[in-house]
């Protein structure tokens with residue numbers, strides 16, 4: 249089947265721990281957020297189909313910087329390629345990091361989310377196997393309260409069968425308190441959800 253959206257290129261661009269390190273060239277940003285180990289890096293690799301673009305780790309709490317990936321996309325019916333950034337944020341709710349460190353990240357991430365004028369939407373990743381934790385619900389509410397569009401993504405969908413997956417999606421909806429919300433099941437392993445997410449990104453770039 250011919251795909252509507254094709255990723256034409258992807259490369260690591262920059263890591264930031266302060267504002268001055270954000271890329272100087274403004275481009276639309278698609279942001280990924282979630283607890284550490286939820287599958288953010290794997291999703292970025294599977295979405296771009298570039299195997300080691302983002303670093304996948306067995307150890308939680310590895311990514312402590314905002315990482316920018318420079319990605320190009322060709323959308324069916326459009327002449328020109330669309331360039332944008334995929335942005336990988338440090339995982340929140342990592343208990344082993346000290347309190348002070350967690351607060352520093354929190355401030356840094358919130359500053360980025362509130363002041364970037366290029367964010368198209370935030371994909372908030374939640375492990376499909378577990379009910380959202382308090383940190384997930386708090387983050388979702390914070391994003392929504394600040395007018396930032398959120399697409400919840402239920403990761404590692406290959407770990408549950410169809411019925412169990414559907415039930416868990418219902419659980420996630422209830423926990424977030426938005427019964428009508430679209431939640432996208434995604435498997436970096438199997439590719440489930442990939443073309444849907446590419447479509448959402450393409451639509452957000454065209455708007």
Ligand SMILES: Nc1nc2c(ncn2[C@@H]2O[C@H](COP(=O)(O)OP(=O)(O)O)[C@@H](O)[C@H]2O)c(=O)[nH]1
Nearest residue numbers: 284285286287288289290304305404435436437
């Ligand atoms: N079965 C399965 N495992 C996954 C999937 N995505 C990530 N993982 C595993 O989950 C762990 C954490 O993944 P990673 O992408 O590093 O998570 P991050 O900390 O959110 O960036 C790794 O061991 C991955 O292999 C998925 O879709 N299916």
Ligand SMILES: [Mg+2]
Nearest residue numbers: 288289303311
């Ligand atoms: Mg990661």
